[in-house]
Amino acid sequence: MLREPNGVSDASLTLQRAVLDYSARDERFALDKKIYGQYFQLYFQRLMLLGPRLKQAVGAKWPGVPAVKVLDLKEGEECVVMGTLYKDMKLKPSILDEYVKEAGAKASEVAAKKFVSDDDSLVLEDEGARVRLTGKGVAVDCFVTGVVLAVKGRVVANGEFEVDEICYPAPAPQATRPSATDEASSAGRHVLLCSGLRVGDDAASSALNLELMCDYVTGNLGGANEQGVAASIARVVICGGALPEVDVPAQSLDGRAQAAVARPLRQLDVLLTTLAASVPVDLMPGDGDPTNQALPQQPLHPCLFPEAKRFSPHTFASCTNPHDFTIGGVDFLGTAGQNVSNLAAYTNVVKGGAGGDDDAGEALDLMEATVRWQHVAPSAPDTLACYPYKDRDPFFIERSPHVYFAGMQPAFGCRKVRVGDAETVCVSVPDFSKTSAVVLLDVDTLECHPVTFGR
Known part of the structure; x- marks a missing residue:
């Protein structure tokens, strides 16, 4: 802020940056030498981890109804079966489609955004066998392979299981959120969520809007209210998408091409340095960023940001995707959006509802579904690439977050989802390159709203 020529500043006009306790819990997303196995082991670990909570929910919802294994099913007897879903999809892309032109989906079908069809079916598999699900109690379009659940119903004459009702695992425990003090409530304490900055790609993202966003966060834009x-x-x-989507050819590049590829990295380094000099910054990788593409994505290497890394670990942190952390006593869990985008391609679920732009309705519906399923990425590894963990499943929800966010979405939206005693605020973080919007979330009230630049 400008000062009088005598150099004396008015203390009442000096604003102090809000400071909150912060801790990250990304250890379970780290890659080590012990993770590699077969994908069936990942599905088995998922069932073992969510099984006890599923049995707890079944006992509370359907007391007295016997739970049986698939091999022990008897025709006409009402019972409960627990297991993992497999979704048989005619249009699901296959690498073999490139070589077998007459089999499976045609090229025009594979290019579509949705791979659902009327011929899709669901199969429930436990440790010993599998059974096909049918009936009005299960909506095929609403599920993907990998969801752990229980169904109540009976075996009919053709050997299929007719579903009456569905039950999901009991929610993970949720930490008690600290009560806001009067001082904090009046001033407000916020976390800013953004994605899709696409720094260095002027065709995709406005450099002016990026500069306005940076000036806004650092307090160099607007009047007293905005600066407060x-x-x-x-x-x-x-939350992902900080760099442009670049196709780097396999062959070596000449000097000019190398400079063109490196230019966005230098520009992002400048942006991160400017932000980190004023406020703590977490950088998550996303789809197409220079790190591994299979989930969980590892942090972008510090050597990519020689200036910003000087602020590490105090005000700059390169994080994993998904990212699990606590700030101000509020638990956050979020992704760069690949899990939601993948679910959108293999489901057809649009309920809509209050809490944001209509374009965010599908994203919020799918985020709500993952909260109820108690798993962030149920479609991995079937249709979403992930590492073959053999001794754990890092994507199941082991503690219910207060805030669950997904980046790179078409529009802003938020929705409160209550599962048992746990309440989670789902936030759809808009793609900045398409919307020029970021999200401000109040840590004390968990209310959030978008802030749009350049309009």
């Missing part, structure tokens, strides 16, 4: 809000931002989380 900027000072209340305790952390910035970039």
